[in-house]
Amino acid sequence: MTAVVTPPATHVSEQAPRRRRITPRRVGRWGLSLLGLVVAVVWAFPVYWMVLSAFTPNALLRSPTPRFLPTSATLGSFQRLLEGGSSFWPALRMSLAVTLLTVVVVLSFAFLAALAISRWRFRGRKSFILAVLFIQMLPAEGLFIAQYKMLAGAGLLNSVVGISIIYTAAVVPFTIWMLRGFVAGIPAELEEAAMVDGLSRTQAFLRITLPLLAPGLVASGVYAFLQAWNEFTVALVALPKQQSQTLPLWLRSFMSASASRGIDWSQVMAASTLIAVPVIVFFLFVQGRMTSGLVSGAVKG
Amino acid sequence: MATTPVLGAPVVRQRRKPVAPYLLLIPAVAVLLLGLGYPVYWQVVTSFQEFGLKQQFGQPPTFAGLDNYARIFADDTAFAVVVRSVIFCLVNAGLTVALGLAFALLMRAVHGWVKVVIQVALLLAWATPVIAAVTVFRWLFNEQFGVVNWLLVRLGFDGFQGHVWTASPLSFFFVATLIIVWMSVPFVALSLFAGLTQVNDELLEAARIDGANKTQILWRIIMPLVRPVLAIVLLLQIIWDLRVFAQIRLLQDAGAPISETNLLGNFIFDLGMNRNNFGGAAAVSIFVLLLTIVLSAPYVRSLMKEDEA
Numbered sequence: 280m281t282a283v284v285t286p287p288a289t290h291v292s293e294q295a296p297r298r299r300r301i302t303p304r305r306v307g308r309w310g311l312s313l314l315g316l317v318v319a320v321v322w323a324f325p326v327y328w329m330v331l332s333a334f335t336p337n338a339l340l341r342s343p344t345p346r347f348l349p350t351s352a353t354l355g356s357f358q359r360l361l362e363g364g365s366s367f368w369p370a371l372r373m374s375l376a377v378t379l380l381t382v383v384v385v386l387s388f389a390f391l392a393a394l395a396i397s398r399w400r401f402r403g404r405k406s407f408i409l410a411v412l413f414i415q416m417l418p419a420e421g422l423f424i425a426q427y428k429m430l431a432g433a434g435l436l437n438s439v440v441g442i443s444i445i446y447t448a449a450v451v452p453f454t455i456w457m458l459r460g461f462v463a464g465i466p467a468e469l470e471e472a473a474m475v476d477g478l479s480r481t482q483a484f485l486r487i488t489l490p491l492l493a494p495g496l497v498a499s500g501v502y503a504f505l506q507a508w509n510e511f512t513v514a515l516v517a518l519p520k521q522q523s524q525t526l527p528l529w530l531r532s533f534m535s536a537s538a539s540r541g542i543d544w545s546q547v548m549a550a551s552t553l554i555a556v557p558v559i560v561f562f563l564f565v566q567g568r569m570t571s572g573l574v575s576g577a578v579k580g
Numbered sequence: 581m582a583t584t585p586v587l588g589a590p591v592v593r594q595r596r597k598p599v600a601p602y603l604l605l606i607p608a609v610a611v612l613l614l615g616l617g618y619p620v621y622w623q624v625v626t627s628f629q630e631f632g633l634k635q636q637f638g639q640p641p642t643f644a645g646l647d648n649y650a651r652i653f654a655d656d657t658a659f660a661v662v663v664r665s666v667i668f669c670l671v672n673a674g675l676t677v678a679l680g681l682a683f684a685l686l687m688r689a690v691h692g693w694v695k696v697v698i699q700v701a702l703l704l705a706w707a708t709p710v711i712a713a714v715t716v717f718r719w720l721f722n723e724q725f726g727v728v729n730w731l732l733v734r735l736g737f738d739g740f741q742g743h744v745w746t747a748s749p750l751s752f753f754f755v756a757t758l759i760i761v762w763m764s765v766p767f768v769a770l771s772l773f774a775g776l777t778q779v780n781d782e783l784l785e786a787a788r789i790d791g792a793n794k795t796q797i798l799w800r801i802i803m804p805l806v807r808p809v810l811a812i813v814l815l816l817q818i819i820w821d822l823r824v825f826a827q828i829r830l831l832q833d834a835g836a837p838i839s840e841t842n843l844l845g846n847f848i849f850d851l852g853m854n855r856n857n858f859g860g861a862a863a864v865s866i867f868v869l870l871l872t873i874v875l876s877a878p879y880v881r882s883l884m885k886e887d888e889a
Contacts, residue, residue, distance in 0.1 A: 308689065315690040315698050318683065323701035325762065326708060328727065329716045345727050384611070392608035395601035402597075405884075407605065412883050414616060416876035418823035420845030421868040424852040424861045425619035425626070448615020451608055509709040511826040512845070516853060527711035534715070535833060544719055551712040562707035566770075574771045574812050 370529030393458035461495025648863035680768025706766035
């Protein structure tokens with residue numbers, strides 16, 4: 280970019296179109312593009328390696344030279360992982376139960392709160408928003424001992440309900456913040472116009488506002504799903520029993536169980552892939568919302 | 581200001597004090613009080629108590645004043661953990677933001693399709709769950725069949741034949757840093773890139789015409805414009821990297837000297853769950869919470885400003 284001034288055009292023949300000229304700036308751009316591709320390859324490599332290893336027979340993974348292309352892909356590891364009686368299924372059931380319960384509860388609670396703070400001005404509104412923002416930053420690592428004691432005292436260790444309470448409390452603040460933006464984006468005048476046309480307030484809300492909010496609810500629900508599906512720290516203390524492990528805990532014990540006879544890396548990578556794929560797919564829906572939600576204050580300021 | 585209806589506010593349905601918003605807040609407030617409020621309260625109380633093994637078996641806890649806190653700084657192990665965590669946090673946050681900024685600038689400079697390729701690669705890394713990420717890095721750094729050792733040996737570093745990365749604290753933290761930086765750079769890079777797209781091209785062109793060189797344009801024009809985003813992402817990274825737990829814990833499974841690789845979160849876990857010293861664990865937890873709150877204050881203030889706008 281240093282050479283903004285292009286070299287004199289004397290050497291350009293009549294036929295060569297202007298844009299074909301090779302300028303240092305153009306070369307610089309190609310050089311940077313090449314660097315960009317290298318960066319992309321390096322950054323994507325771990326994910327590629329996970330998926331590739333999952334489809335590679337274990338015997339090949341234990342060869343002295345790694346293979347970087349899927350020359351002998353197989354579904355063997357997935358079959359071994361999912362075959363009858365596999366411990367993967369109870370963990371999947373647990374993860375699904377915890378995640379779905381959390382999503383439903385988070386969505387309904389956060390939705391009501393978001394309505395309150397974006398449609399009404401009331402005493403305490405600002406303190407509530409402030410509290411929500413601060414709570415968002417509280418680390419699970421500073422609270423899990425207390426949460427463990429609380430659940431143990433209530434007899435809720437190893438239970439779907441117990442861990443869902445903790446997850447809901449952790450995820451609700453950011454979800455309120457996310458939904459608040461969506462609700463504020465829908466002018467209340469729309470609802471009022473419908474009421475003028477003879478709909479009751481409830482009808483107007485259900486027919487006008489709710490459909491417009493659907494994308495926001497989906498995005499927030501996906502966010503809650505990702506948090507609950509991936510959570511490790513609280514699950515580690517609150518779900519000590521083997522039978523009530525969520526997928527992240529299960530993968531950990533699956534690995535240590537096989538460590539003594541040599542980890543079956545192909546199967547472990549297959550398991551990682553299965554845990555990661557729904558996350559990666561869902562994540563693509565919400566990442567824009569998450570980035571803007573997290574830094575919006577700064578971008579606008 | 582809170583009670584008077586604001587002109588142009590979305591809806592002011594009643595003249596009288598509204599009841600509806602309070603009703604709507606009840607479920608969220610209740611679950612926050614139950615899931616976070618009570619644990620914070622318990623944590624504060626317990627941090628002032630002698631709450632160890634005896635208390636686990638039914639003896640009432642005794643008031644211990646600031647003993648638990650004093651011990652954090654008097655005890656060499658605890659103090660080492662604090663220092664280690666702070667250094668680890670600053671190194672990781674600094675590296676993440678520096679790389680994120682470099683990637684954001686790179687995405688501006690490359691061809692359109694290369695930009696999309698970089699974005700896809702970043703999203704993949706960002707989306708990967710912690711458990712999967714640590715597992716893959718353990719596989720990449722496996723002493724026998726890992727790609728990293730294979731590559732290093734191929735490049736002529738024969739010492740890496742069968743090298744066990746997690747065995748010594750320094751190389752353990754090297755791998756941990758790689759994992760954390762790999763996972764966090766995408767958020768920083770994409771946020772800063774979003775900030776950079778707001779930098780007006782005409783402004784840059786004008787500066788170029790005025791004879792500014794590349795370095796001057798970067799430092800005098802681009803950087804001041806993205807500074808607010810830069811400050812926020814740096815702050816968020818510091819807050820997040822201070823509380824790294826799962827990555828360290830999962831990496832320790834590969835066989836690491838646990839006492840020398842614990843960070844604050846892992847130390848709390850060790851004190852509370854393994855050594856049954858709930859009072860000590862609570863004191864360290866409160867220390868982490870306070871540190872987080874102090875660090876988050878500027879971030880929260882900036883978000884509040886945006887809410888008023």
